[in-house]
Amino acid sequence: MKIYDTMSRSKREFIPLEEGKVKIYVCGPTVYNLIHIGNARPMLVFDTVRRYFIYKGYDVCFVSNFTDVDDKIIQAAIAEGVDADVISTRYIEECKKDMAAMNVLPADVHPLATKEIDGMIDMITELIQKGHAYVAKDGTVYFRTDSFAEYGKLSHKNMDELQSGLRELKVSGEADKESPSDFVLWKPKKDGEPYWDSVWCKGRPGWHIECSVMSKKYLGEQIDIHGGGEDLVFPHHENEIAQSECCSGKSFANYWMHNAFLNIDNKKMSKSAGDFFTVRDIAGKYDLQVLRFFMLSAHYRSPINFSAELMEAAKNGLERILTGVSKLKDGMQATQLAALLEEEKAYMQEAKALHLKFEAAMEDDFNTADAISAIFELVKLANTTGGLRASKEYMTYMYKLLVDLTDILGIITKKEEEKPDARIEALIAERTQAKKDKDFGKADAIRERLKEMGIVLEDTREGVKWKRI
RNA sequence: GGCGACAUAGCCAAGUGGUAAGGCGUGGGUCUGCAACACCCUGAUGCGUCAGUUCAAAUCUGACUGUCGCCUCCA
Numbered sequence: 001m002k003i004y005d006t007m008s009r010s011k012r013e014f015i016p017l018e019e020g021k022v023k024i025y026v027c028g029p030t031v032y033n034l035i036h037i038g039n040a041r042p043m044l045v046f047d048t049v050r051r052y053f054i055y056k057g058y059d060v061c062f063v064s065n066f067t068d069v070d071d072k073i074i075q076a077a078i079a080e081g082v083d084a085d086v087i088s089t090r091y092i093e094e095c096k097k098d099m100a101a102m103n104v105l106p107a108d109v110h111p112l113a114t115k116e117i118d119g120m121i122d123m124i125t126e127l128i129q130k131g132h133a134y135v136a137k138d139g140t141v142y143f144r145t146d147s148f149a150e151y152g153k154l155s156h157k158n159m160d161e162l163q164s165g166l167r168e169l170k171v172s173g174e175a176d177k178e179s180p181s182d183f184v185l186w187k188p189k190k191d192g193e194p195y196w197d198s199v200w201c202k203g204r205p206g207w208h209i210e211c212s213v214m215s216k217k218y219l220g221e222q223i224d225i226h227g228g229g230e231d232l233v234f235p236h237h238e239n240e241i242a243q244s245e246c247c248s249g250k251s252f253a254n255y256w257m258h259n260a261f262l263n264i265d266n267k268k269m270s271k272s273a274g275d276f277f278t279v280r281d282i283a284g285k286y287d288l289q290v291l292r293f294f295m296l297s298a299h300y301r302s303p304i305n306f307s308a309e310l311m312e313a314a315k316n317g318l319e320r321i322l323t324g325v326s327k328l329k330d331g332m333q334a335t336q337l338a339a340l341l342e343e344e345k346a347y348m349q350e351a352k353a354l355h356l357k358f359e360a361a362m363e364d365d366f367n368t369a370d371a372i373s374a375i376f377e378l379v380k381l382a383n384t385t386g387g388l389r390a391s392k393e394y395m396t397y398m399y400k401l402l403v404d405l406t407d408i409l410g411i412i413t414k415k416e417e418e419k420p421d422a423r424i425e426a427l428i429a430e431r432t433q434a435k436k437d438k439d440f441g442k443a444d445a446i447r448e449r450l451k452e453m454g455i456v457l458e459d460t461r462e463g464v465k466w467k468r469i
Numbered sequence: 470g471g472c473g474a475c476a477u478a479g480c481c482a483a484g485u486g487g488u489a490a491g492g493c494g495u496g497g498g499u500c501u502g503c504a505a506c507a508c509c510c511u512g513a514u515g516c517g518u519c520a521g522u523u524c525a526a527a528u529c530u531g532a533c534u535g536u537c538g539c540c541u542c543c544a
Contacts, residue, residue, distance in 0.1 A: 009473090029544070038544050071542075156472065157540070207542085229544030230474095236543090260474080261544070266537070269544095297492080298482065303475075303537070313481065313493040320492080323506065357490095361483085370483050373491035380491095383507055440502055447504080458505050465506090 001056070001363045003225070004301060006233060006256040007154050011365055016224055017254065021059045023219040024050060025253070027211055027228035027236065028064040028110070031091035032072040034278040035098055037291065037306060038229075038262045038269050044292050045259045045300040045366075046227045047104040047410055052362050055408050063218045064107040065211060066092050068114050069204055074193055084194050085114070098279040101288040103410045109218045113210040117196045120205045120213045123247055124185045124198075132246040133185055136176035139201025141186040146179055148242045154256060155234035183239055185209050208239035215252075216244065226253035230260055259300045266305055277306070286311060289411060293318040296368040296409055317376075318411070324379035325402050325413040331386050332395035334462055344394040347385045351401060354378050358405050368409060375405055388461065415467075424455060428464050431457075 001014040016022055026046045029039045046064075053060045068088035077084040092112075099106070124141055127133035132147045145151045145159070152159055159181065184206035189195035195202045215223060221244070228237065237256065244252040261268055264275040282291050294314035298304045340348075354374045361370035382398045406413045431446040447457050450466070458465045 027544080030542090036544085040544085042544050155539080158471075231539065231543055234472095234540065259544070261538070263537080268538075294481095301474085302482090305481085310481065310493090316494090317481095317492050320506095327507080367483075369481095369492095370490080373483065376491055380508095387507095435502080438502075444503070456505075459501075459503095460506075 002365050003255045003257060004365045005254075006258050009156075012255065014224075014255065016058070017222055020057070021061070022053050022225065023223040024053075024060065024062045024225045024227065025211070025215045025219055025223055026062070026064040026107075026226075027232055028066050029095060030067040030070045030072060031088045031095060032070065032076045033091060034280050035091075035095050036269065037277045037279055037282060040098070040102060040279050040291065041262045041295055041300075041304070042227065042229050042259050043099060043104050044102060044295045044410070046257075047102075048296060048368060048408070049225075049227070049257070049366055050105065051408050051410055052366065055404075060108075061219060062105075062107050063109045063111065063214065065111050065113065065214050066095070067207065067210065068092065068112045069194060070207065078192065088112075088114075094280075098283070098288070101283060102279070102292050103289065103412060105410075111214040111218060113205065113214075114194075116210060116213050116217065117205065119217055120186075120209050121196075121198050123209060123213050123216075123243065124205075126247050127185065127243065130246060132242075134178065135200050138176065139186075139188045139203065140176065140184060141200050142177055142182040143185050143239065143242060144178060145181045145183070145242065148246055150245070151181070151242050152238065154238050154241055157234060157238070183208060183235060185243075208236055209243060211236070212240045212243040212247075212252075215240075216248075221248040221250050221252075223253050225255045225257055227257040227259070230258040233258055260303045262295070263303050263305050264307070266303075269306075282311075286315060290315045290318055292410055293372075297372060299365075299367055299369055301365075321375060321379055321402075321406065321411070322413055322415070324382055325399065325406070326415060328382050328386055328395050328399040328402065329414075330460075330462060330465075331388065331390060332392050332399055335388055335390060335392050335395065337389075337391040338393065340391050340393045344385070344391060347381060348394065348397060350381055351378060351398060354381070355401060355405070362408070371405075371409065375402065375409075378402055378405070424450065424453075424466065428457070428466065432464060 002011040003014050004011045024046065026042060029035055046062075050060055050062050066088070069084065073084050073087050076087045080087065096106070124133060127143065128135065128141065131144070133141055133143050135141050185208075186198060186200055186203055186205055188201045188203040193204065195204055215226070226237065226240075233256075241252050263269065264277075269276055279288065279291070282288065290311060291314075294306075294311060295304065297314060297317070354377050357377075358371045358374040361367040361374065364370075378398070378401065382395075382402070386395050386398065403413055427446055427450055431443045434440070434442040434446065450457060454468050455466050456469050458467075
């Protein structure tokens with residue numbers, strides 16, 4: 001399996017730290033509002049990465065935090081006149097609902113920054129002791145970037161150039177910093193803000209320290225994969241490396257994975273531009289499986305553009321897969337042929353080749369777009385070779401294969417059994433009778449009526465089928 | 470200014486040296502009372518432009534054009 005590593009800027013063969021195990025840490029959202037569709041991309045990407053590792057038989061430990069103390073949360077709390085934890089608790093719950101609706105597996109651990117303050121104080125203390133951090137007059141603790149010779153190795157930044165670029169910041173504030181690139185580990189509280197006691201001052205942690213601490217606590221000093229959006233490369237992940245490696249003296253993460261952005265009108269989504277969608281907005285119009293399928297239809301390192309047209313295309317494409325799997329399921333239950341037919345052996349070979357294509361795509365830095373193409377080809381194969389004249393063994397094989405592969409992508413194809421609805425069944429029976437009587441006007445009227453109820457009918461050889469839209 | 474990414478049919482999108490996957494959409498057809506589903510057919514003599522390397526380039530090299538991102542909170 002090859003993974004593109006931001007640090008080395010190349011695809012590298014994946015070798016776990018410990019045989020058969022994978023430790024993954026993904027930076028989670030700051031919970032000051034409902035998550036937006038941009039937040040959803042890393043969630044879906046890394047959930048799929050995780051699912052593939054599980055499929056491969058790895059013992060995966062997946063940790064993703066919620067940042068629940070932050071300026072934006074405090075602002076939202078002030079605006080609503082409530083405590084910050086009211087805001088963060090609320091949006092963590094909402095975020096979990098969205099994740100569940102996108103079929104994102106809950107992390108093995110979802111640590112909260114506010115519950116890990118002791119660990120942060122310990123790490124900051126250690127950094128100060130080792131000369132990697134210092135306390136300013138007002139009690140702010142800064143990381144001393146000059147003390148870490150490798151600072152900039154992830155983002156490939158030249159520190160001298162960075163210095164000149166940051167000159168303006170130096171003038172505008174934080175005058176106590178030794179160097180403009182030094183960053184905050186601990187800062188004093190302001191009135192009305194949540195705070196914790198420390199030997200430096202009453203205050204709260206900087207943003208970067210939490211991930212170093214939580215990663216260390218739940219996964220150890222060294223992890224296999226650290227992931228997040230590409231905007232986190234600098235400074236967030238660069239700073240995490242500085243903090244963690246200065247403490248442990250060991251390499252922090254072996255592979256740095258970063259997803260590209262989800263854009264609107266080919267530009268980064270921004271509130272000010274007015275083009276801003278929450279996952280909840282999309283859920284009002286589509287099953288979030290569609291959003292998931294849409295996101296995975298492009299490679300995770302490519303920017304992806306969001307639009308209504310593309311969502312429609314994704315919806316239709318996903319529908320084709322779902323319909324195909326559904327036909328297989330019906331077929332394998334209805335067919336009278338048990339044993340595999342001679343020609344089906346060849347079809348199964350084709351299916352196996354497509355299974356290998358799927359795996360090869362995923363092995364190559366999680367090329368989900370290519371993997372999906374293998375699924376479409378499997379659906380086509382099933383549609384052309386399945387049906388009442390195919391054997392139960394063949395269709396069961398195809399069904400299981402498609403369910404397994406789509407499950408790796410987190411796409412649910414096993415449709416839940418609809419509860420029998422007497423009213424709908426009665427209308428369908430009435431329409432069937434009308435059709436028998438050649439009263440097509442009445443039959444169509446009933447079909448139209450059901451459509452208004454959100455029920456779409458399909459006349460098949462095995463009888464009338466219906467589904468909700 | 471520094472660093473980086475991308476440019477493939479109407480749209481989306483794989484392919485990174487051997488002669489263009491897949492999907493959506495369009496048009497035609499088969500099936501069907503009609504519709505839907507499904508199936509068949511339909512699509513780039515060409516992969517931003519111009520040079521170069523090579524027996525061979527969408528794929529490598531250079532230049533150019535265009536788009537976007539990071540360098541500040543940001544998924």
